[in-house]
Amino acid sequence: MAKIRAGRVGEQIKKELSQLIQSELKDPRIGFVTVTGVDVTNDLSQAKVYLSVLGDNEQKNNTLKALEKANGFLRSELGKRVRLRHTPELIFKFDESIAYGSHIEKLLGEIGKNEDN
Known part of the structure; x- marks a missing residue:
């Protein structure tokens, strides 16, 4: 039962984070980012967000640094949009x-x- 809920919460977090990153974040270091998946622990304390970034390794590293810096903002906005007791x-x-x-x-x-040759 807990795995089903974690899966549903993960899908909702994926949807909301995609919207937040595309529309709310104004950091120029963030390039074209796609949220490909979210794995949430059964107790909903952590969420691993898997990203696909278009560009070279430098662009990927800059995007990751910018998202780490915006982690607090993303988590607070996620808490407002997804009604959970504790935001992961x-x-x-x-x-x-x-x-x-x-x-x-x-x-x-x-x-x-x-093989053809």
Whole structure:
């Protein structure tokens, strides 16, 4: 039962954080950011927010620093929008699954070309 609620809360946090980052944050260091997923612990004390950032490593690091600096603002706004007794602590991480998937796709394409030859 707790896992179902954590999943629903995670989806709501994902939706609200996406809107907050796109519309409310005015930091120029934040580039094009997509919230790809949110994992919430069963006791709703922590939420790992997985991000996909368009750009090079410097742009990714600048975006992560800006989001860490805006963590308090994001958490307070999230508390206003999502009605929970305690707002989870936000932990931002990069989602490497998209890059990993494209790498695997490229390798499979090379294998297919080698088999044709």
